[in-house]
Amino acid sequence: MEKNNSLQPAKPTAPSSGRIEVGFNIIVQIALVIAALVMLNWLGNKYYARLDWSRGKNITLSPQTKALLGTLEKPVQVIVMFAMAGEVENDAQLLLREYQFAAKGKLTVEEVDPYANLSRAKELQAQYKFGANENVVIFTYEGRHKFVNSGDLAEFEQLDEMAMMMRRQPQMLGFKGEQVFTSTLLELTETKQNKLYLVAAHGEYDGSSRELAGFREFLTRQNLKFDTLKLADKDKIPDDASMIAILGPRFDFSERDLKLLTEYWERKGRIFICAGWTNNKTPNLNEWLAVRGARLQNDAVIRVVSLGNMAGMQPLEAVVMNQGSPITKGLEGVGSDMFGPTQSLALDRNLEKTANLRLTGLLTAPEGFWGEMDYTPGNRTNIPMFDPKRDHPGPLTLGVAVERGGSGDPKVKLETSRMVVFGNGDFLSDKGLQTGQASLELALNSVNWLLNRDNLISLPPKVKEKQSLKLSDAQIGTIRWWVMLFIPVMIAVFGLYHLMWRSGKNILALTLWLAVVFLGFIASWLTVQWRLGLWKPTLKMSPTFWITIGIAVAIGVAAAVANTLEQKRRVKPQD
Known part of the structure; x- marks a missing residue:
């Protein structure tokens, strides 16, 4: 009797090499x-x-x-x-x-x-x-x-x-x-906490002046300690003085006062001077500054503006910050108003070679201002006019940085004497700081430069801009057309195309029909505008208009050609 081998189970075979390779590739x-x-x-x-x-x-x-x-x-x-x-x-x-x-x-x-x-x-x-x-x-x-x-x-x-x-x-x-x-x-x-001495007894702003409260607060945040210095009571400027400030002197300095300033300057001292217009009441101080390259010109920087049939003196505004100094870094070209009367300074460039000085102008009066030598404050009747023989023409320097000694290479750091002089004595008062943020930044930058804090120039507040959207009438009109016409029409056309496609209708014929309707609408609208006198036919129309017309015509022609070919394809040939 023969055995039926066909019903016996097949022997298991080893996995093929191809499956192993696939698994290995996946891994x-x-x-x-x-x-x-x-x-x-x-x-x-x-x-x-x-x-x-x-x-x-x-x-x-x-x-x-x-x-x-x-x-x-x-x-x-x-x-x-x-x-x-x-x-x-x-x-x-x-x-x-x-x-x-x-x-x-x-x-x-x-x-x-x-x-x-x-x-x-x-x-x-x-x-x-x-x-x-x-x-x-x-x-x-x-x-x-x-x-x-x-x-x-x-x-x-x-x-x-x-x-x-x-x-x-x-x-x-x-x-x-x-x-x-x-x-x-x-x-x-x-x-070490830096100490700033405010010179007093010459009519300056000192440590107790209420008008200087805002500036003192900002300097306190710069880790500065304040004290008042009366030169008449000292044999020398204290050794712990990181810098001294003379803010708005109204009376002159004595020879003894200037001797102390000279000794401090020779000891690589740091001096900050804001000397406004005083009608030449500080000749000794002016001469001391002139020897150091920054001569006060005893003028008043003004400009006369026309007021219809009248004329009036305009206060100094939009003072331009110059380039070339760490003090004005980040402020180049920025305009700032100056509170109170301001006098200009003349820089003696010859002293840069003979006295080893470096003079850098910081501020420049805007165009149209000059230095009036016969200025009378509060005078509204006799308006001064520019006298080329006596007055100082623009451009006028209003602030200067003076450095004595050191190297011309900014990478080489040496101890030097430094001084900053401004021709305005009131711009650091509380009223002066209200004229703009740039004045405060300029003053704090000056202090940090005098203290060798070149990398810690003052940081201004970040202005919080109001989030507002300003649209012109044309932009509002464009939005109105899109919201009220174009977007609804586009949605309707898309729905119509979808309906025709679901119904098996001829979409090419619909495209041709829509192109004709669109061109007819444009023609009708232009005709109405022309008859009302609101539009004049010209070839110098907006490029957007001609592009839109061209696209509509091209779509219509393409749809017409495609529809014709489709109709011919569907027609059966006659026997």
Whole structure:
């Protein structure tokens, strides 16, 4: 009897070599993808760029701040605790994260939520002695700490009585976060606090002047200590004087006073002078400055403007910042108004060779101003006219930086005598600072240059621009046409095409019909405009108009040709 071998199960066979190769290829591909992802992650972590897309660039750090963060020798801890977070607080938190990133591990930021982390909040309040409802940022460095209140981080508009009665919240005009944070870091990390002496007893603004309160506050943020200096009571200018300032003298200096100034200048001293128009009441001081290359010209910088049938003197405005000095870095070409009477300065270029001086003009009066030698303040009847034989023609220099000694190479740092002179004595007063931000920036830059803080030129507040959309009448008309006509028509045409396609109808015929309707509408509309006198036929029409007409004609012709060919294809040939 024969056995039926066909019913026995087949023996298992070994997997083919092709399946092994496929599996191996898949494993290799997965490994390569994983390796590529790891490599991309490593490259992204090592080579990347941080971009600030905000309109006001509120969280973009300036080169000065980055330079300061790069010089940190020991770690700085920043503790942020905001009981109530608003626009200012949110910008401050984002900005501090940029500080942390730029410091490369030398600055850490701890954000404490007093509601989510109550125990840590109470610990900080007990340690640093501040209230539970305060919004504070605490900087600590080598056991020293300094508070920054959120209210100091922004400038707000001044509300009138009506707005206050309506309980309207003031709008933020400028964000000062970087200015305040960098100044705080500077104060904590500088080993020696600079001391500024304000010279008194000649009618100047001194340390007790109320009119100088705003400027003193800004200088305090620059880690400067103030004191008043009366030259008549001293045998020499104190050795701890980092710089001295003479702000708006109205009476002259004695020979003894000038001798002390000369000795301090020879000791590589730093002097800041703001000397406005005094009707030649300070001849000794003027002569002392002339020997050092910056001679005050005892004039008043004015311009006469026409007021219909009358004429009037215009105060100095739109003063132009010059190039070529660290003091005006970032301010080149910026215009600034000057409060109070201003006199011009003449630079003695011969002294640059004979006395080893470097003179750099900082400010220039705008076109049309001249130096009036017969100026009478408050005179509204006898309007002066320019006298080419007596007055000083423009362009006029209003500020100068003087440096004695040193090297012409900016990379070579040597101790030198430095002095900044402005021909205006009132622009740093509270009223003067209200004329514009540029005056304050110029003054703080001058102070930092005198103190060899070339990399810490003052940081201006970031102006908070109002988010507004301004449209012209033509743009509004275009939007109206698109919203009321073009977009609805496009939706209707798309729906019509979809309906014809679903119904199996001839889409090419529809295209031809729509092109004819469109051209007919344009022709009718132009005819009406022409009959009403609102449009005149001309070939010099808008390119957009001719392009639109050309596209419509081309689509119509193409649709007509395609529709004709389609009709011929569908017609069966006659036997």
